[in-house]
Amino acid sequence: MSEDITGACQDAASLLRSVPTTKRIRIVSHYDADGIAAAGVLCTAVYRAGYAFQTSLMRNPFTKGFDRLKNERNELIVFSDMGSGQLETIESLGCKAIILDHHQYLRAQTSQNIRQINANLFGADGNYDVSGATLSYLFATALNPANEDLAALALAGATGDKQFIGGVRGLNKTILEDALQKGFLTEQTNIKLYGDTIADALYYSVDPYYPGLSGKSEKIETMLEQLRIKPTTSIQDIPPETITKIQSYLLFVLIKAGCQQNILEMTIRKRYVASPGWELERFADLLDACGKNGYRSLGLSLCLGDGSTWKEAMQVEKDYKQKLLTGLEGLEQGIHETKGMRYFYSDNSSLGGVIAGIATNYMLDEKKPLFSLTRKETDNEIHISCRGNQQLVRQGLDLGAVMKTVAGELGGFGGGHKIAAGATIAFGKEKEFLEKVDVLLVSQMQG
Ligand code: C5P
Numbered sequence: 325m326s327e328d329i330t331g332a333c334q335d336a337a338s339l340l341r342s343v344p345t346t347k348r349i350r351i352v353s354h355y356d357a358d359g360i361a362a363a364g365v366l367c368t369a370v371y372r373a374g375y376a377f378q379t380s381l382m383r384n385p386f387t388k389g390f391d392r393l394k395n396e397r398n399e400l401i402v403f404s405d406m407g408s409g410q411l412e413t414i415e416s417l418g419c420k421a422i423i424l425d426h427h428q429y430l431r432a433q434t435s436q437n438i439r440q441i442n443a444n445l446f447g448a449d450g451n452y453d454v455s456g457a458t459l460s461y462l463f464a465t466a467l468n469p470a471n472e473d474l475a476a477l478a479l480a481g482a483t484g485d486k487q488f489i490g491g492v493r494g495l496n497k498t499i500l501e502d503a504l505q506k507g508f509l510t511e512q513t514n515i516k517l518y519g520d521t522i523a524d525a526l527y528y529s530v531d532p533y534y535p536g537l538s539g540k541s542e543k544i545e546t547m548l549e550q551l552r553i554k555p556t557t558s559i560q561d562i563p564p565e566t567i568t569k570i571q572s573y574l575l576f577v578l579i580k581a582g583c584q585q586n587i588l589e590m591t592i593r594k595r596y597v598a599s600p601g602w603e604l605e606r607f608a609d610l611l612d613a614c615g616k617n618g619y620r621s622l623g624l625s626l627c628l629g630d631g632s633t634w635k636e637a638m639q640v641e642k643d644y645k646q647k648l649l650t651g652l653e654g655l656e657q658g659i660h661e662t663k664g665m666r667y668f669y670s671d672n673s674s675l676g677g678v679i680a681g682i683a684t685n686y687m688l689d690e691k692k693p694l695f696s697l698t699r700k701e702t703d704n705e706i707h708i709s710c711r712g713n714q715q716l717v718r719q720g721l722d723l724g725a726v727m728k729t730v731a732g733e734l735g736g737f738g739g740g741h742k743i744a745a746g747a748t749i750a751f752g753k754e755k756e757f758l759e760k761v762d763v764l765l766v767s768q769m770q771g
């Protein structure tokens with residue numbers, strides 16, 4: 325194994341170049357904003373290197389996804405934003421593979437034809453220093469330095485993974501500074517407000533979620549009336565001093581809701597605009613909405629620069645946000661509480677994880693992590709998503725470890741990060757799962 329990420333990326337780039345350009349490169353990535361951006365970076369880099377490619381965006385490459393890959397007889401597969409947790413299955417595919425991951429890994433050693441570049445194996449913090457997309461960017465620039473123009477796309481992935489909470493750090497920071505210096509990005513300080521009108525922007529704001537305002541048209545109208553702003557005004561037509569008033573009002577809403585300092589700091593902060601005109605977090609929101617609302621390839625087409633799909637993607641985003649708002653409405657009544665955790669049931673596992681994240685940051689107190697459970701009787705499975713906060717992580721919370729341990733003990737799969745993780749277990753194991761998780765969480769947070 326090389327000692328630094330740059331060397332490891334060069335080594336992996338050589339492995340890719342050993343494949344003749346007559347062969348197709350297979351790319352497998354995660355279906356969230358970071359994973360889609362990572363796939364965008366890789367598809368572009370591989371295409372520029374003269375290869376045809378085929379890409380899949382997977383939730384997690386469980387058995388079904390892997391069966392498909394096995395039957396394809398690929399020469400080389402690049403896994404991004406996933407792979408380290410599935411190392412054994414990847415080894416069983418028997419082909420060459422490059423893993424570019426920042427989630428918790430199972431082991432450092434791999435079989436000879438596999439290069440595992442996991443951020444955590446190289447002294448970087450996979451939660452905040454480098455994401456699936458920024459790691460893919462490092463690989464892409466090792467393949468060809470001219471791929472540096474993909475920095476904005478990669479950083480959109482990192483911000484989509486909430487890596488900029490508490491400030492931009494590590495390799496993300498190096499990539500950001502370089503991109504600013506080379507003019508791929510420009511910097512501005514403001515709040516996240518986007519939409520056709522100011523009323524629209526506030527209505528669909530889910531991250532930040534403004535309790536008592538987001539998703540509530542009448543409340544928004546009252547607020548805007550007090551500030552003497554017509555709801556139909558476009559955001560760019562609002563004078564700067566009025567924008568300042570809106571920002572102060574929104575910040576006050578979040579403080580009143582008891583949001584943690586790091587969340588407040590994320591609200592009004594430096595933002596980065598890519599040369600096509602999109603702000604990184606705004607673009608990441610669009611990718612996330614496409615991925616989690618059943619339009620994965622639409623998200624990827626945006627990353628590949630297909631401007632004709634923006635309008636459709638924005639409609640998908642509105643629809644997705646409405647689903648989140650509906651899920652958040654009345655959520656508190658559906659929450660169960662044990663000693664170490666809170667949990668609720670959701671019909672849709674992808675939305676459940678996002679709702680758990682929003683509720684953790686903007687609705688509930690900071691004392692316990694929140695779990696979303698989705699029972700899928702047809703597949704005889706239960707999907708679990710869980711989200712914590714930085715305060716709990718400082719206390720010892722490691723959701724990725726809990727999911728990996730408990731799901732593993734019950735014959736399922738699990739893993740992720742300290743602050744956000746997921747698992748899949750058999751349908752009948754729910755009660756046992758909850759009991760075991762509770763015990764582990766209590767001991768983590770005491771320790
Ligand atoms: O599925 P969900 O979005 O809740 O997953 C949260 C995080 O945990 C993601 O980063 C995901 O990749 C990771 N995860 C994992 N292994 C699983 C399920 C989720 O590493 N089996």
Ligand code: ZN
Nearest residue numbers: 358405456485
């Ligand atoms: Zn990621």
